[in-house]
Amino acid sequence: MKARPIRAALSAAMLISASLLPLPAAQAAEPAEVQVGLLAPMSGLYARPGQVMRMGAEMAVADINKAGGIQALGGAKLKLVVIDSGDSTEKAKSAAQRMVADFPGLVAGTGAYLSSFTLAVTEVTERARLPMLTLSYSDQITNRGFKYIFQTSATAGKQADIALPTILDLAEQASGKRPVTVAIVTDNTAASLSSVKAMKDGLLDKYGLKLVVDETFTPPLSDASSLIQQVRSRRPDLVFFLPTVISDAKLILEKMNEMNVRIPLISFGIAIAEPDVLNTVSPQLLNGVMSAVANWGAKGQEGLIERMRVEYKEPWMTQNAISTYGDMWIIKAALEKAGKADREAVAQAMRALDEGKSPYFPGGELKFDEAGHRVGAGLTVIQWQDGVPVTVFPQDLALAKPIWPGK
Template sequence: MKKLTNSVSRRTVLKVGGVSAMVLAAPGLSRAQAPTVKIGLLQPMTGGFAGDGDLARIGAEYAIKEINDAGGIKSLGGAKLELLIGDSRSNAEAGAQATEQLKADGAAIVVGGFASGISMTATQAAARYELPFIIDCAVSDALMTRNLKNVFRFNPSFSMAADVALKNLVTINDASGKAAKTVAIVHEDGLLGSGLAKLMQARLPALGFEVVEAISHPTPARDMSNVVLRLRSLQPDLIIPSHYFNEFVLFARTLQQQRVKPKGGIYALFGGAASSYRFVKEFPEAAEGVMDVNHWGDPKNPTNDKLMQAVQAAGKFYAYNAPINYSVVKVAAQALEFAKSAESGAIIEALQKNEFDSGVMPYGKSKFDATGQNVNALPLNTQVQGGQIKVIYPDQFAQAKPKFPANG
């Protein structure tokens, strides 16, 4: 793996299959020419989100190898895929710069983005060149309201995930005899967390929950003591948080240290650490019983287990970034097959008009609507039980029954 540096951004170029780099401009090139199509992966390889970017890279590399080993893009004469990794450096401005560099380096399509703020600027940059861009896991509803024909979102939107989260919460709470009546919301102050707070405050009361307070904090946050002291005074039955990894860990550990244990526990929506084995293994007591509604691979798909093994073999802790980026690369490859071209317009049209296998994500067939949103994207509801992250809803993917109230 060779690292390159230039005035715009740093990125890593991964060559797959031992073939020379070459961008296709027309379909039907013969196998003898050994063409290569470049797929850009935009991820935070450095900065505060670097752990997420590293897992995404592992998943994407796994998919690239599978595709190339199976004969490449057959409609393009067996073209091999080459992965270009653009480093967003965990901030929005650098995400736009890295996207422009991926375009300059010949990427036919870009996938990834990770965070909503980064994805917002990166997709805007891609739109200037009509460069196809498939978002992996950024959830802000605002991403798909800009009428950008080159932008597609593979994962569920925030509103889609919130519908699932609230439906499951009502089911879980009703089964417990309505153990949770009061809720406190704790959220980061960016697009992700602010969206959560606004939506939950609007919808929870109609479902029989009293929202006692919504508490905002910056990202990054260095201290959660004041937040937890406020929760101690409020004594909610349930906490609904939405943070990125570091803040989620800090929050959960501070709750544990201050012995603040709401009887319903934590029910997260896109909890940054709640669906990460790093959190579970490093802080097992703080993690036990935590529920999350988040991106998660189908636990009954054998390839999901292989991805987990690949992550562990690399000395990393498994989280959703690996399966979702494996899957989004698979969708990009299918789009190239349908397009029979690496020309931007043909790829965009293929993404608009076709259905796609969803890799290891529990989406069935992925289909993008007129806004670019995958209408079949589905988050899974998980809970940490006995040091393992178990799917508890929906039933067809479930590995365990929910334990609620967690601290009852």
């Protein structure tokens, strides 16, 4: 009869001992996911660029997680939270307010495509002390004394200063004549106006250029006739045209073709180089058109470009995809440096980053100055050649040699 209590006591002791042993690896708790945000237009007029930004972010998050996640956090995986900014400044600001309210666990984010959206969004994220990366161009973004905004692209004013001498040298080498007169045809979005301001405030004079046509419009355009009539009557050597909506770029090109205006076009931004342009504009009409952009699929990124083609059916990799891809790696680097999933710690880590040259951004380093500019940020010049906009500058990233329109 005494054997039963003894056996029961032994069984209880064994259970207690077993509970003190470490769990097998298969049963160990997984590190918590780390939320990172993408705030960009997923609906409305600017949905296409926003959706491409999502593609780049998804690819990077998948690559980071596949490579072991955040090592400093025990291999924690990134979780992408996508918020639709809509297609207006008011909607973008409202979306940012929802983002910080609904996702308090976010440690960092990227967005918001148009500079006007980014300016509104970062008013909200700055108050929430949420570090935000952006490819938006406007000089105003990092000129407000904010501490939680990080601009990976060269600002619009800086891009114009980099691009102008490059384009003028190319024109002289190819045609034997240096351009003297220029036209500006621009929409009134923040990034476009920043580029135009830089040119008018000294860059045109600096490079000996005379402005003979100066036209600004509100997107979307319904008719480009009066704009192109001005260009045709003045016959400038170059036309700087800065649309941010694909339909506007299409309308301008078609009107130039209709009016037989054969003047080299130099753009700033990606509207002219979106794949959708080919739905209505022929490759022949686009051939030779250039654009200065903050980033583009380039030499060394052929694998990513191919993945975009295979996984997402995208014919090439625009700045929206490659920059947002790179942003996720910046957030990873900041998390590794911070050692914890805390937005203030991540912001401090971003300010202290010094990672050397980045494989995902042209020029400069993965390092930010006190204002939040990426140090030494450059740009790429792309050109339509045989139905594809390819990187032609800088030389170390070029996938093709540039041609001068008409030559």
